[in-house]
Amino acid sequence: MKKIVMFEGGVETLAYFSKQMAEQFVKMGYAVFFYNLKDEKGSAKRLRKFIKPGETVMITFNFQGLEKEDGVYSEKSGYVWDEYKIPCYNIAADHPYYYDNRLHDLPKGYHHISIDRKQEAYFLKYYPEYQSFGFLPLAGTGLDGALEVPYEKRDIDVIMTGNYTPPSFFEQHINWINDEYAAFYRGIIEELLEKTDQTVEEAALRHCEREMGEVAPDDFRLVMHKMIFIDLYVRNYWRGMVIKTLAEAGITVDVIGKGWEELECSAMQNVRIHPQTDSLTCLEQLSHAKISVNVMPWFKDGAHDRVFNSILNGAVCVSDTSRYLSEELKEGEGVSYYDLKHLEQLPVKVKDLLADEKQMRDIAMRGVEKTAEKHTWAQRAIELEEKIRVY
Numbered sequence: 001m002k003k004i005v006m007f008e009g010g011v012e013t014l015a016y017f018s019k020q021m022a023e024q025f026v027k028m029g030y031a032v033f034f035y036n037l038k039d040e041k042g043s044a045k046r047l048r049k050f051i052k053p054g055e056t057v058m059i060t061f062n063f064q065g066l067e068k069e070d071g072v073y074s075e076k077s078g079y080v081w082d083e084y085k086i087p088c089y090n091i092a093a094d095h096p097y098y099y100d101n102r103l104h105d106l107p108k109g110y111h112h113i114s115i116d117r118k119q120e121a122y123f124l125k126y127y128p129e130y131q132s133f134g135f136l137p138l139a140g141t142g143l144d145g146a147l148e149v150p151y152e153k154r155d156i157d158v159i160m161t162g163n164y165t166p167p168s169f170f171e172q173h174i175n176w177i178n179d180e181y182a183a184f185y186r187g188i189i190e191e192l193l194e195k196t197d198q199t200v201e202e203a204a205l206r207h208c209e210r211e212m213g214e215v216a217p218d219d220f221r222l223v224m225h226k227m228i229f230i231d232l233y234v235r236n237y238w239r240g241m242v243i244k245t246l247a248e249a250g251i252t253v254d255v256i257g258k259g260w261e262e263l264e265c266s267a268m269q270n271v272r273i274h275p276q277t278d279s280l281t282c283l284e285q286l287s288h289a290k291i292s293v294n295v296m297p298w299f300k301d302g303a304h305d306r307v308f309n310s311i312l313n314g315a316v317c318v319s320d321t322s323r324y325l326s327e328e329l330k331e332g333e334g335v336s337y338y339d340l341k342h343l344e345q346l347p348v349k350v351k352d353l354l355a356d357e358k359q360m361r362d363i364a365m366r367g368v369e370k371t372a373e374k375h376t377w378a379q380r381a382i383e384l385e386e387k388i389r390v391y
Contacts, residue, residue, distance in 0.1 A: 003031050003056040005047065005086070007064040009038035014061040014093065016279035017305075020141055020377030021059070021384075028385060035065060035072070044071030044080075051084050057388060058088045063102045066090060066110070081107040089113060089133060089388065095298075096123045097201065100225035103127055113384075116302025117324060118199055126221050136384060137324065139377045140308025141279075146287035147314045147368060151357040156254050156289040158350060159315070160243060161282045161306060163257035165236045166264070173229035184211065185230060192234045196320075196340045199300050200224075200231045231298055238320075238340055239295045240264075246293070247271050249347030251354075253293070256282060286313040290360055291353060294319035295340075303328070307335065308375045311367040316353060316360050318346075328374070334367015 004025055008015040022032040033050040035043045050056075058065060058081055065072055065081075066088060072080045081088050087109040092099060096112075096119060111133035114120035120135050174185045184207065191203045201224055208215045208223060215223070240263050246253050247270040256274045265271060274285075286292055292310035294317055301323045310317035311334035319325070321337045329335045336353065338346045353360050373379070 002029065003033070003050065003052060005033050005035055005051065005056065005058040005065075007037060007060050008034045009036040010064050011062065013279050014064065016141075017061060017139075017377055018059075020139075021381040024378040024381035025385065028381075030385075037064065037069065040069060040071035047071070047080065051080075051086060053084045053086070056084070056086050058086050059091070059384070060088070061091045062093050063090055063099060066106060067102060068105075079107045081109060085109065087111060087388075089384065091115065091136060092119070092123075093138065095119050095200075095231065096127060097221070097224035097231075098228055100221050103130065106130070114302075116299045116322075118301040119299075122201055126217050133387065135302075136380060137303045137375075138305040138308070139375050139380045140305050140310075140312045140371065141283060141377060142309075142312030142368075142372065143283050143287055146283075146312070147365075149287055149314060151290055151361050154288050154290050154314075156285065157354055158246065158251055158253045158291045158293055159256070159285060159289040160239075160253060160293045161256045161285070161309075162239065162295075163276060164239055164243075164255070164259040164263060165232065166240065166259070166262045167233055167237050170229050170233040170236075174233075185227070188227070188230055189233055192230070193237065196238075197300065200227070200234070200298060204230070235295065235297045241343060242293060242295050242346065243271060245343045245346055246350060249351075251347060251350055254285070254289070256285060283309060283313055286310055286315050289313075289315045290357070291315060291350060292317050293350075296320050296322055296325075299324075303375070308371050311335070311364060311371045312376070314364050314368075316363050317367075318350060318353070329367060329370065332363050332366060334364055334371060336363065 006018045006022055025032050035047055077083055088107050089111045091113045093115055111131045112123055113133045113136050114123055115138050117135050124132050175182045188203050188207050204227060243253055244265040247265050247267040252270045254272045258276045260273045286309055292315040294306045296304055299322055303325050307317045307319055317335045319335055319337060320340050331337055336349060338349055
Protein backbone atom coordinates (compact mmCIF):
# COMPACT_ATOMS: atom_id res chain seq x y z
CA MET A 1 0.00 0.00 0.00
CA LYS A 2 1.86 3.06 -1.22
CA LYS A 3 -0.98 5.56 -1.64
CA ILE A 4 -2.88 7.46 1.06
CA VAL A 5 -6.00 9.59 0.75
CA MET A 6 -6.46 12.34 3.36
CA PHE A 7 -8.78 15.36 3.69
CA GLU A 8 -8.71 19.14 3.76
CA GLY A 9 -11.33 21.87 3.41
CA GLY A 10 -13.31 20.82 6.50
CA VAL A 11 -12.37 21.62 10.11
CA GLU A 12 -9.12 23.62 9.98
CA THR A 13 -7.42 21.89 12.92
CA LEU A 14 -8.10 18.42 11.49
CA ALA A 15 -6.64 19.43 8.13
CA TYR A 16 -3.58 20.78 9.96
CA PHE A 17 -3.12 17.48 11.82
CA SER A 18 -3.50 15.59 8.53
CA LYS A 19 -0.90 17.71 6.75
CA GLN A 20 1.59 17.20 9.58
CA MET A 21 1.15 13.44 9.25
CA ALA A 22 1.25 13.63 5.45
CA GLU A 23 4.73 15.16 5.53
CA GLN A 24 5.98 12.07 7.32
CA PHE A 25 4.09 9.68 5.05
CA VAL A 26 5.76 11.29 2.03
CA LYS A 27 9.18 10.86 3.68
CA MET A 28 8.30 7.18 4.09
CA GLY A 29 7.68 6.81 0.37
CA TYR A 30 3.91 7.22 0.18
CA ALA A 31 2.03 9.30 -2.36
CA VAL A 32 -0.58 11.39 -0.51
CA PHE A 33 -3.71 12.80 -2.14
CA PHE A 34 -5.71 15.49 -0.32
CA TYR A 35 -9.41 15.36 -1.10
CA ASN A 36 -10.79 18.91 -0.77
CA LEU A 37 -14.20 18.92 0.90
CA LYS A 38 -14.80 22.42 -0.49
CA ASP A 39 -14.25 21.20 -4.06
CA GLU A 40 -15.90 17.79 -4.08
CA LYS A 41 -16.63 17.70 -7.80
CA GLY A 42 -13.03 18.41 -8.82
CA SER A 43 -11.59 16.27 -6.02
CA ALA A 44 -13.80 13.29 -6.91
CA LYS A 45 -12.42 13.17 -10.45
CA ARG A 46 -8.82 13.41 -9.28
CA LEU A 47 -9.47 10.84 -6.53
CA ARG A 48 -10.51 8.15 -9.00
CA LYS A 49 -7.36 8.75 -11.04
CA PHE A 50 -5.21 8.53 -7.90
CA ILE A 51 -6.47 5.42 -6.16
CA LYS A 52 -5.37 1.87 -6.98
CA PRO A 53 -7.13 -1.10 -5.39
CA GLY A 54 -4.79 -3.02 -3.11
CA GLU A 55 -2.31 -0.13 -2.92
CA THR A 56 -4.39 2.64 -1.33
CA VAL A 57 -5.70 3.40 2.16
CA MET A 58 -7.80 6.28 3.43
CA ILE A 59 -6.86 8.06 6.68
CA THR A 60 -9.22 10.64 8.13
CA PHE A 61 -10.31 12.46 11.29
CA ASN A 62 -13.86 12.65 12.64
CA PHE A 63 -15.58 10.82 9.77
CA GLN A 64 -14.55 13.24 7.03
CA GLY A 65 -15.16 11.29 3.81
CA LEU A 66 -17.47 8.90 5.66
CA GLU A 67 -20.62 11.04 5.82
CA LYS A 68 -21.97 10.12 2.38
CA GLU A 69 -20.47 13.23 0.80
CA ASP A 70 -21.48 13.64 -2.83
CA GLY A 71 -18.01 13.10 -4.23
CA VAL A 72 -17.36 9.77 -2.48
CA TYR A 73 -20.86 8.28 -2.19
CA SER A 74 -23.87 7.66 -4.39
CA GLU A 75 -27.16 5.94 -3.66
CA LYS A 76 -26.61 3.63 -6.61
CA SER A 77 -23.08 2.37 -5.94
CA GLY A 78 -22.42 3.34 -2.30
CA TYR A 79 -19.00 4.49 -1.12
CA VAL A 80 -16.06 4.76 -3.50
CA TRP A 81 -14.05 3.14 -0.69
CA ASP A 82 -16.10 -0.07 -1.04
CA GLU A 83 -16.05 0.11 -4.82
CA TYR A 84 -12.25 0.09 -4.86
CA LYS A 85 -11.84 -1.99 -1.68
CA ILE A 86 -9.99 0.77 0.17
CA PRO A 87 -9.52 0.35 3.95
CA CYS A 88 -10.65 3.44 5.92
CA TYR A 89 -8.87 4.46 9.13
CA ASN A 90 -10.80 7.08 11.09
CA ILE A 91 -9.16 8.87 14.02
CA ALA A 92 -12.09 9.94 16.21
CA ALA A 93 -10.94 13.12 17.98
CA ASP A 94 -13.90 13.05 20.38
CA HIS A 95 -15.73 10.41 22.38
CA PRO A 96 -17.72 7.77 20.41
CA TYR A 97 -21.00 9.05 21.87
CA TYR A 98 -20.53 12.22 19.81
CA TYR A 99 -20.71 10.07 16.69
CA ASP A 100 -23.53 7.61 17.39
CA ASN A 101 -25.55 8.95 14.45
CA ARG A 102 -22.51 8.50 12.18
CA LEU A 103 -21.62 5.01 13.30
CA HIS A 104 -24.14 3.49 10.91
CA ASP A 105 -23.90 2.37 7.30
CA LEU A 106 -20.13 2.75 7.04
CA PRO A 107 -17.81 1.17 4.43
CA LYS A 108 -16.91 -2.50 4.90
CA GLY A 109 -13.27 -1.57 5.48
CA TYR A 110 -13.97 0.87 8.33
CA HIS A 111 -11.46 0.92 11.22
CA HIS A 112 -12.08 3.11 14.29
CA ILE A 113 -9.09 4.69 16.06
CA SER A 114 -9.53 6.13 19.58
CA ILE A 115 -7.50 8.97 21.10
CA ASP A 116 -8.22 7.91 24.70
CA ARG A 117 -8.00 4.42 26.19
CA LYS A 118 -11.30 4.74 28.05
CA GLN A 119 -12.94 5.88 24.84
CA GLU A 120 -11.49 2.80 23.15
CA ALA A 121 -13.01 0.58 25.85
CA TYR A 122 -16.39 2.29 25.35
CA PHE A 123 -16.19 1.73 21.59
CA LEU A 124 -15.32 -1.96 22.01
CA LYS A 125 -18.27 -2.47 24.36
CA TYR A 126 -20.97 -0.48 22.59
CA TYR A 127 -19.97 -0.78 18.91
CA PRO A 128 -18.87 -4.42 18.53
CA GLU A 129 -20.10 -4.47 14.94
CA TYR A 130 -17.13 -2.36 13.89
CA GLN A 131 -13.38 -2.95 13.82
CA SER A 132 -11.52 -1.11 16.55
CA PHE A 133 -8.02 -0.22 15.43
CA GLY A 134 -6.79 0.67 18.88
CA PHE A 135 -5.47 3.75 20.62
CA LEU A 136 -3.55 6.62 18.98
CA PRO A 137 -3.35 9.76 21.13
CA LEU A 138 -3.32 13.28 19.78
CA ALA A 139 0.08 14.88 19.18
CA GLY A 140 1.82 18.23 18.84
CA THR A 141 3.77 20.43 16.45
CA GLY A 142 6.83 22.57 17.15
CA LEU A 143 7.66 25.56 14.98
CA ASP A 144 11.18 26.10 13.72
CA GLY A 145 13.03 28.47 16.05
CA ALA A 146 10.37 28.46 18.78
CA LEU A 147 12.68 26.91 21.37
CA GLU A 148 15.29 29.57 20.74
CA VAL A 149 13.05 32.40 21.97
CA PRO A 150 14.46 33.30 25.43
CA TYR A 151 12.01 33.58 28.30
CA GLU A 152 12.87 37.20 28.97
CA LYS A 153 11.69 38.00 25.43
CA ARG A 154 8.44 36.05 25.68
CA ASP A 155 5.81 38.77 26.04
CA ILE A 156 2.87 36.56 27.10
CA ASP A 157 2.97 35.38 30.71
CA VAL A 158 0.01 32.98 30.54
CA ILE A 159 -1.94 31.83 27.49
CA MET A 160 -5.01 29.67 26.93
CA THR A 161 -5.86 28.51 23.40
CA GLY A 162 -9.46 27.37 23.01
CA ASN A 163 -13.05 28.54 22.81
CA TYR A 164 -15.43 29.07 25.72
CA THR A 165 -19.18 28.55 26.07
CA PRO A 166 -20.80 29.73 29.34
CA PRO A 167 -22.61 26.98 31.28
CA SER A 168 -25.83 29.04 31.05
CA PHE A 169 -25.96 28.19 27.33
CA PHE A 170 -26.61 24.55 28.19
CA GLU A 171 -29.68 25.27 30.33
CA GLN A 172 -31.87 24.91 27.23
CA HIS A 173 -30.62 21.34 26.84
CA ILE A 174 -30.94 20.50 30.52
CA ASN A 175 -34.57 21.66 30.52
CA TRP A 176 -35.55 20.40 27.04
CA ILE A 177 -38.02 17.73 28.26
CA ASN A 178 -39.41 18.38 31.74
CA ASP A 179 -38.42 19.05 35.36
CA GLU A 180 -37.89 15.36 36.13
CA TYR A 181 -35.38 14.94 33.33
CA ALA A 182 -33.73 18.24 34.23
CA ALA A 183 -33.17 16.99 37.80
CA PHE A 184 -31.70 13.77 36.38
CA TYR A 185 -29.26 15.68 34.17
CA ARG A 186 -28.28 18.06 36.97
CA GLY A 187 -27.54 15.10 39.23
CA ILE A 188 -25.02 13.75 36.72
CA ILE A 189 -23.44 17.18 36.24
CA GLU A 190 -23.12 17.78 39.99
CA GLU A 191 -21.45 14.40 40.47
CA LEU A 192 -18.97 15.09 37.66
CA LEU A 193 -18.08 18.49 39.10
CA GLU A 194 -17.46 16.85 42.47
CA LYS A 195 -15.69 13.69 41.27
CA THR A 196 -13.46 14.99 38.52
CA ASP A 197 -11.60 11.72 37.91
CA GLN A 198 -14.56 9.88 36.39
CA THR A 199 -15.82 9.93 32.82
CA VAL A 200 -19.23 11.18 31.75
CA GLU A 201 -20.32 7.68 30.75
CA GLU A 202 -19.32 6.22 34.12
CA ALA A 203 -21.43 8.74 36.01
CA ALA A 204 -24.30 8.57 33.50
CA LEU A 205 -24.50 4.76 33.61
CA ARG A 206 -24.67 4.80 37.41
CA HIS A 207 -27.52 7.33 37.35
CA CYS A 208 -29.37 5.45 34.60
CA GLU A 209 -29.15 2.14 36.45
CA ARG A 210 -30.30 3.81 39.67
CA GLU A 211 -33.38 5.18 37.89
CA MET A 212 -34.17 2.38 35.42
CA GLY A 213 -32.27 -0.75 36.40
CA GLU A 214 -30.10 -2.51 33.85
CA VAL A 215 -29.80 -0.59 30.57
CA ALA A 216 -29.38 -2.44 27.27
CA PRO A 217 -26.23 -1.44 25.33
CA ASP A 218 -28.17 -0.11 22.33
CA ASP A 219 -30.33 2.01 24.63
CA PHE A 220 -27.30 3.38 26.49
CA ARG A 221 -25.63 4.31 23.19
CA LEU A 222 -28.63 6.46 22.34
CA VAL A 223 -28.89 7.93 25.85
CA MET A 224 -25.25 9.01 25.78
CA HIS A 225 -25.59 10.60 22.36
CA LYS A 226 -28.47 12.70 23.68
CA MET A 227 -26.36 13.79 26.67
CA ILE A 228 -23.39 15.25 24.77
CA PHE A 229 -24.32 18.60 26.32
CA ILE A 230 -23.26 17.25 29.74
CA ASP A 231 -19.71 16.67 28.50
CA LEU A 232 -19.67 20.16 26.96
CA TYR A 233 -21.12 21.71 30.13
CA VAL A 234 -18.47 20.15 32.37
CA ARG A 235 -15.45 20.92 30.18
CA ASN A 236 -16.55 24.55 29.68
CA TYR A 237 -17.38 24.98 33.36
CA TRP A 238 -13.81 24.08 34.33
CA ARG A 239 -12.28 26.02 31.47
CA GLY A 240 -14.07 29.13 32.71
CA MET A 241 -13.25 28.49 36.35
CA VAL A 242 -9.53 28.13 35.62
CA ILE A 243 -9.30 31.46 33.76
CA LYS A 244 -11.53 33.21 36.33
CA THR A 245 -9.38 31.91 39.20
CA LEU A 246 -6.17 33.13 37.60
CA ALA A 247 -7.58 36.53 36.58
CA GLU A 248 -9.11 37.22 40.00
CA ALA A 249 -5.75 36.41 41.58
CA GLY A 250 -4.22 39.27 39.58
CA ILE A 251 -2.63 37.17 36.82
CA THR A 252 -2.97 38.41 33.25
CA VAL A 253 -4.14 35.67 30.89
CA ASP A 254 -4.25 35.89 27.09
CA VAL A 255 -7.10 33.77 25.73
CA ILE A 256 -7.44 32.86 22.06
CA GLY A 257 -10.88 31.78 20.92
CA LYS A 258 -14.58 32.52 20.76
CA GLY A 259 -16.87 33.23 23.70
CA TRP A 260 -14.49 34.57 26.33
CA GLU A 261 -16.27 37.92 26.55
CA GLU A 262 -19.14 35.98 28.19
CA LEU A 263 -17.00 34.78 31.10
CA GLU A 264 -18.42 35.88 34.46
CA CYS A 265 -15.32 37.24 36.17
CA SER A 266 -14.80 40.23 38.44
CA ALA A 267 -11.34 40.89 36.96
CA MET A 268 -11.93 40.83 33.22
CA GLN A 269 -9.29 43.55 32.90
CA ASN A 270 -6.80 40.72 33.44
CA VAL A 271 -8.23 38.65 30.57
CA ARG A 272 -6.87 39.72 27.19
CA ILE A 273 -9.15 38.29 24.52
CA HIS A 274 -7.87 37.44 21.05
CA PRO A 275 -10.20 36.19 18.28
CA GLN A 276 -10.38 32.57 17.20
CA THR A 277 -7.65 31.86 14.67
CA ASP A 278 -5.93 29.02 12.83
CA SER A 279 -3.57 26.35 14.15
CA LEU A 280 -0.39 27.99 12.90
CA THR A 281 -1.18 31.31 14.59
CA CYS A 282 -1.91 29.51 17.87
CA LEU A 283 1.49 27.80 17.67
CA GLU A 284 3.17 31.14 16.96
CA GLN A 285 1.48 32.63 20.02
CA LEU A 286 2.60 29.67 22.14
CA SER A 287 6.19 30.39 21.10
CA HIS A 288 5.78 33.84 22.70
CA ALA A 289 4.30 32.48 25.94
CA LYS A 290 5.96 31.45 29.19
CA ILE A 291 3.05 29.37 30.51
CA SER A 292 0.28 27.64 28.57
CA VAL A 293 -2.75 26.68 30.66
CA ASN A 294 -4.65 23.57 29.64
CA VAL A 295 -7.94 22.09 30.81
CA MET A 296 -8.36 18.54 29.55
CA PRO A 297 -11.58 18.06 27.54
CA TRP A 298 -12.57 15.22 29.87
CA PHE A 299 -10.09 12.76 28.33
CA LYS A 300 -9.33 10.69 31.43
CA ASP A 301 -6.91 8.27 29.75
CA GLY A 302 -5.59 10.21 26.77
CA ALA A 303 -3.90 13.49 25.92
CA HIS A 304 -4.69 16.75 24.17
CA ASP A 305 -2.61 18.36 21.44
CA ARG A 306 -2.53 21.58 23.52
CA VAL A 307 -0.17 19.89 26.00
CA PHE A 308 2.33 18.74 23.39
CA ASN A 309 2.04 21.93 21.30
CA SER A 310 2.88 24.00 24.38
CA ILE A 311 6.01 22.04 25.26
CA LEU A 312 7.28 21.79 21.68
CA ASN A 313 7.08 25.58 21.39
CA GLY A 314 8.90 26.23 24.67
CA ALA A 315 6.02 27.03 27.05
CA VAL A 316 5.48 25.26 30.37
CA CYS A 317 2.11 23.52 30.19
CA VAL A 318 0.14 23.93 33.43
CA SER A 319 -2.58 21.30 33.15
CA ASP A 320 -4.91 18.97 34.95
CA THR A 321 -3.92 15.41 34.20
CA SER A 322 -5.09 12.03 32.97
CA ARG A 323 -3.81 8.51 33.51
CA TYR A 324 -2.05 8.51 30.13
CA LEU A 325 -0.52 11.98 30.55
CA SER A 326 0.87 11.14 33.99
CA GLU A 327 2.50 8.03 32.51
CA GLU A 328 4.09 9.95 29.65
CA LEU A 329 5.14 13.21 31.33
CA LYS A 330 6.09 13.36 34.98
CA GLU A 331 5.77 16.57 36.99
CA GLY A 332 8.48 18.94 35.78
CA GLU A 333 8.87 17.27 32.37
CA GLY A 334 7.43 20.16 30.39
CA VAL A 335 4.34 20.14 32.59
CA SER A 336 3.20 21.26 36.00
CA TYR A 337 -0.01 19.59 37.09
CA TYR A 338 -2.85 21.11 39.10
CA ASP A 339 -5.96 19.57 40.64
CA LEU A 340 -9.38 20.78 39.47
CA LYS A 341 -10.71 20.18 42.99
CA HIS A 342 -8.11 22.54 44.46
CA LEU A 343 -8.09 25.51 42.11
CA GLU A 344 -7.13 27.81 44.98
CA GLN A 345 -3.61 26.37 44.58
CA LEU A 346 -3.40 27.18 40.87
CA PRO A 347 -2.52 30.92 41.13
CA VAL A 348 0.21 30.10 43.66
CA LYS A 349 1.71 27.56 41.25
CA VAL A 350 1.57 30.00 38.31
CA LYS A 351 3.04 32.92 40.30
CA ASP A 352 5.88 30.73 41.58
CA LEU A 353 6.72 29.69 38.03
CA LEU A 354 6.59 33.24 36.67
CA ALA A 355 8.91 34.41 39.45
CA ASP A 356 11.69 32.09 38.26
CA GLU A 357 12.36 32.20 34.51
CA LYS A 358 15.26 29.75 34.78
CA GLN A 359 12.98 27.23 36.47
CA MET A 360 10.38 27.64 33.71
CA ARG A 361 13.01 27.21 31.02
CA ASP A 362 14.39 24.09 32.72
CA ILE A 363 10.93 22.53 33.04
CA ALA A 364 10.10 23.26 29.40
CA MET A 365 13.40 21.85 28.13
CA ARG A 366 13.05 18.69 30.23
CA GLY A 367 9.82 18.01 28.39
CA VAL A 368 11.00 18.87 24.89
CA GLU A 369 13.24 15.87 24.26
CA LYS A 370 10.64 13.30 25.31
CA THR A 371 7.80 15.08 23.54
CA ALA A 372 9.79 15.56 20.32
CA GLU A 373 10.71 11.87 20.36
CA LYS A 374 7.28 10.41 21.15
CA HIS A 375 4.45 12.91 20.69
CA THR A 376 4.63 14.65 17.32
CA TRP A 377 2.31 14.06 14.38
CA ALA A 378 5.27 12.61 12.49
CA GLN A 379 5.60 9.98 15.22
CA ARG A 380 1.88 9.26 15.08
CA ALA A 381 2.20 8.73 11.31
CA ILE A 382 4.99 6.20 11.93
CA GLU A 383 2.93 4.38 14.59
CA LEU A 384 -0.15 4.23 12.37
CA GLU A 385 1.81 3.11 9.30
CA GLU A 386 3.36 0.25 11.28
CA LYS A 387 -0.08 -0.90 12.41
CA ILE A 388 -1.52 -0.71 8.90
CA ARG A 389 1.47 -2.58 7.43
CA VAL A 390 1.26 -5.34 10.00
CA TYR A 391 -2.50 -5.56 9.58
